[in-house]
Amino acid sequence: MGKPWQGTLEKIDDFHWRIPKDYKPGMRVPGIIYADEKLLKDIRNDESLEQVANVAFLPGIVNYSLGMPDIHWGYGFPIGGVAATDIEEGGVVSPGGVGFDINCGIRLVRTNFSFEEIKDKIQDLVTALFQDVPSGVGSKGEIRVSAKEERQILIKGSRWAVENGYGSEEDLVHTEENGEMQGADPDTVSDRAFERGKAQSGTLGSGNHFMEVQVIDEIFDADVSQRLNLFVGQVTLMIHSGSRGFGYQVCDDYIKKLMSALNKYNINIPDRQLVCAPVNSPEGKMYLSAMKCAANYAWANRQCLMYLARRVFEKVFSKSFQAMGMNLIYDVAHNIAKIEKHKVNGKEKLLCVHRKGATRAFGPGNPALPAEYKDIGQPVIIPGDMGRNSFLLLGTQKAMDETFGSTCHGAGRIKSRTQATKDYSAGELIKELKSKGIIVMASSRGTITEEAPGAYKDVNDVVNVVHEAGIARKVCRMRPVGVIKG
Amino acid sequence: MTKKKYEFIEHTADIGIKVFGKDLDELFINAATAMFDIIVSAKRSEASPKGTTSPVKKFIIDKKADNLENLLVEWLGELLFLYSTKNIVFDKFDIKELDDNHINAVISGWPTQDYKIKTEIKAVTYHMLKVWQEKNHWFAQLIFDV
Numbered sequence: 289m290g291k292p293w294q295g296t297l298e299k300i301d302d303f304h305w306r307i308p309k310d311y312k313p314g315m316r317v318p319g320i321i322y323a324d325e326k327l328l329k330d331i332r333n334d335e336s337l338e339q340v341a342n343v344a345f346l347p348g349i350v351n352y353s354l355g356m357p358d359i360h361w362g363y364g365f366p367i368g369g370v371a372a373t374d375i376e377e378g379g380v381v382s383p384g385g386v387g388f389d390i391n392c393g394i395r396l397v398r399t400n401f402s403f404e405e406i407k408d409k410i411q412d413l414v415t416a417l418f419q420d421v422p423s424g425v426g427s428k429g430e431i432r433v434s435a436k437e438e439r440q441i442l443i444k445g446s447r448w449a450v451e452n453g454y455g456s457e458e459d460l461v462h463t464e465e466n467g468e469m470q471g472a473d474p475d476t477v478s479d480r481a482f483e484r485g486k487a488q489s490g491t492l493g494s495g496n497h498f499m500e501v502q503v504i505d506e507i508f509d510a511d512v513s514q515r516l517n518l519f520v521g522q523v524t525l526m527i528h529s530g531s532r533g534f535g536y537q538v539c540d541d542y543i544k545k546l547m548s549a550l551n552k553y554n555i556n557i558p559d560r561q562l563v564c565a566p567v568n569s570p571e572g573k574m575y576l577s578a579m580k581c582a583a584n585y586a587w588a589n590r591q592c593l594m595y596l597a598r599r600v601f602e603k604v605f606s607k608s609f610q611a612m613g614m615n616l617i618y619d620v621a622h623n624i625a626k627i628e629k630h631k632v633n634g635k636e637k638l639l640c641v642h643r644k645g646a647t648r649a650f651g652p653g654n655p656a657l658p659a660e661y662k663d664i665g666q667p668v669i670i671p672g673d674m675g676r677n678s679f680l681l682l683g684t685q686k687a688m689d690e691t692f693g694s695t696c697h698g699a700g701r702i703k704s705r706t707q708a709t710k711d712y713s714a715g716e717l718i719k720e721l722k723s724k725g726i727i728v729m730a731s732s733r734g735t736i737t738e739e740a741p742g743a744y745k746d747v748n749d750v751v752n753v754v755h756e757a758g759i760a761r762k763v764c765r766m767r768p769v770g771v772i773k774g
Numbered sequence: 775m776t777k778k779k780y781e782f783i784e785h786t787a788d789i790g791i792k793v794f795g796k797d798l799d800e801l802f803i804n805a806a807t808a809m810f811d812i813i814v815s816a817k818r819s820e821a822s823p824k825g826t827t828s829p830v831k832k833f834i835i836d837k838k839a840d841n842l843e844n845l846l847v848e849w850l851g852e853l854l855f856l857y858s859t860k861n862i863v864f865d866k867f868d869i870k871e872l873d874d875n876h877i878n879a880v881i882s883g884w885p886t887q888d889y890k891i892k893t894e895i896k897a898v899t900y901h902m903l904k905v906w907q908e909k910n911h912w913f914a915q916l917i918f919d920v
Contacts, residue, residue: 334786336786360786360787361785361786361787362787362788362901363788363899363900363901363902363917363919364899364900364901367787387919388896388897388919389896480855480859483859484855484858484859486859533858536896536897536919537855539897540851540897543900547844547900559900559901560900560901560903561899561900561901563900701786701787702786703786704784704785704786704787704789705788705789705920706782706784706789707784732815732890732891732892734815734892734893774894
């Protein structure tokens with residue numbers, strides 16, 4: 289690791305820090321970081337704070353360039369970054385502010401099982417999940433679709449999956465955007481993206497993507513937990529995946545396309561990976577449409593993965609998934625750009641909100657929420673590393689006021705993959721995790737070392753900051769018992 | 775001892791490399807070699823000792839860009855695209871023409887099934903991208919999103 293970041297960071301209070309607007313000429317707004325002293329030590333060790341300052345250059349950006357407590361060094365945008373631009377004021381959309389894995393996201397499924405009931409079957413369950421859910425680099429799925437149908441996936445997202453028997457209407461209601469972002473035109477997607485996306489639907493992928501069998505080990509809000517039918521000792525399932533090769537290619541295509549539009553719109557940015565175009569320009573509109581196609585692809589993918597997982601549970605426990613109470617609590621995107629209304633200086637504005645490694649966290653009463661969540665706020669799902677915890681949170685009014693309805697998305701890396709590979713051995717990690725009651729199966733041993741718990745911040749510290757700062761609140765915490773990795 | 779083709783540079787979330795070459799051709803070839811070294815975990819001979827499959831047909835890459843740095847991204851991006859859609863790990867890069875704005879090369883390799891695949895590279899990024907010359911040697915620095 290290089291020397292700590294030397295830029296200016298002012299303490300506002302225990303959980304808010306500011307990079308002043310005059311830190312770098314060209315910044316249009318200040319940067320605000322959500323962190324405590326402990327997390328800040330790690331955050332300062334990479335270039336992520338400089339990236340928060342760079343994002344503040346984006347034309348039309350309002351209020352602040354935001355960094356969540358799980359922030360780490362990305363390429364262009366930091367991972368854990370939020371930025372909103374005012375569309376009427378020439379605000380831009382940046383493909384780098386969404387990332388290559390468009391709509392990488394996470395879903396949480398409940399079950400009726402208590403861990404005590406099924407603890408002897410966890411090994412069978414994990415083995416069956418590993419066998420039946422296609423994972424690994426470039427994995428190809430069992431759910432094969434024709435080119436014509438692929439276009440339907442891009443337009444309809446999760447709805448395509450449900451119409452084809454891979455889930456229920458209730459699943460759609462419990463997915464951000466109902467898993468079907470409107471305005472996705474497949475004609476804005478290149479043939480190359482179609483080619484890369486072919487045959488990868490219904491696959492988990494590799495890297496930090498996973499499927500986890502978990503157990504709720506702590507409840508923070510008893511009333512909400514009861515409402516959601518969640519209890520201590522209950523088995524849950526978490527799925528983390530994205531738009532696979534399809535999304536990577538969409539992002540790649542549009543970064544190149546928008547690169548040539550920088551001069552046209554007279555845009556100055558400090559890092560080429562921040563290329564952007566006005567939301568209302570032809571280039572901006574085309575990117576957003578292609579991004580929506582990729583987002584829908586990802587939602588269909590997670591819906592198919594959940595279908596495959598439910599089928600495995602049905603096989604292992606000889607019961608229907610309905611009888612096992614395997615309802616989707618919620619599905620959230622954490623790499624996406626959204627057109628949303630928010631108050632800026634007391635006035636309602638139409639903004640393009642970029643969430644790059646950040647989660648939407650709408651507070652109670654928001655019209656985007658399904659009826660049964662309207663009074664409590666949007667469920668927010670925060671995965672941690674495979675050795676520690678994951679969380680279910682709720683969005684808050686404070687998130688609406690401060691962060692354009694956004695919060696953190698995970699633990700955040702502190703060690704590079706190369707460093708993690710040097711520091712850990714797959715065999716020892718598997719043994720160590722087993723001693724903690726966690727079964728891990730992965731397509732590649734390399735993934736296990738790269739994803740070692742020690743390569744991540746403690747998600748408990750990250751969630752503590754968003755909870756204390758009020759930009760999400762804790763409902764319950766899970767611990768993993770079975771992990772499938774790519 | 776053979777000369778070092780590339781080395782890793784630290785980046786928290788992704789993988790960065792610094793590439794070396796005595797000339798531009800070698801720089802581009804070494805960058806491609808580095809990328810496939812990241813993707814596969816073992817040499818073909820170790821992963822598939824019996825050599826059950828035969829080398830796959832050749833592909834021609836012909837790409838243009840407005841500068842050398844963007845050309846390097848185009849080159850690696852095209853290799854990555856061919857790898858992920860044709861399922862070929864490339865190990866031979868015969869560069870026919872290369873200048874600041876244009877590359878033409880004939881490439882060949884082996885089916886992916888002959889290898890143990892380690893890492894999914896999502897894309898070649900422009901972040902920290904640099905190509906430069908020092909004392910008759912060429913250098914490049916780039917970050918892969920993994």
